[in-house]
Ligand SMILES: [Fe+2]
């Protein structure tokens with residue numbers, strides 16, 4: 001896989017490099033994302049974490065596979081990780097300046 | 102919205118989600134009017150058929166207006182799934198009544214986005230939506246006027262009523 005940088009971080013977080021360059025750190029790799037790729041990740045994660053969708057995941061295989069960065073990377077996410085990533089993305093998109101400052 | 106996201110997009114992400122839902126609603130409305138046009142077309146209701154083909158086109162234009170607005174402002178417009186289109190109708194009057202109901206729910210949906218834009222200080226979307234609010238008022242009026250024709254011409258042959266339907 002392209003753009004994979006090993007990292008020691010054990011959780012999911014998003015790092016801002018510069019305009020339209022972001023890094024999604026996962027426990028196993030760091031994935032570079034452009035802004036459109038971030039928007040697509042947000043859309044997918046939000047769709048997967050609706051009440052209905054979470055129920056369906058729990059009642060079936062209990063994990064989701066998610067393509068990110070224009071299908072260059074595949075994420076394996078169990079429910080807690082999925083929720084963590086959702087929160088991380090919500091913080092990225094929603095947190096007003098006065099909280100980040 | 103924080104500075105990082107603000108540099109990338111000028112509309113609010115939550116409002117963008119609602120706008121994407123609205124694209125789906127407009128495309129669904131377009132598909133629904135197409136079904137109505139077909140029903141009329143098959144029954145040689147020429148003015149009604151022209152009216153609904155025109156409506157179907159207009160709804161697609163509304164969807165495209167929002168679609169381009171989202172992308173122009175740095176967001177991600179989503180091409181929607183359109184399913185569950187009803188092709189089965191009872192009568193010409195019931196079709197126009199369904200049309201009015203559909204227009205009212207579109208109006209309500211636009212109001213909801215307008216309120217969300219206001220709440221999130223998304224003034225760009227707020228101004229953009231003003232056109233849609235005027236448009237919806239005209240659309241509702243068009244359907245109400247047609248339903249009035251049915252009431253005024255009660256008991257007349259359907260063909261004569263159809264001749265009174267404006268084609269746009
Ligand atoms: Fe419309």
Ligand SMILES: [Fe+2]
Nearest residue numbers: 160204207240
């Ligand atoms: Fe309409």
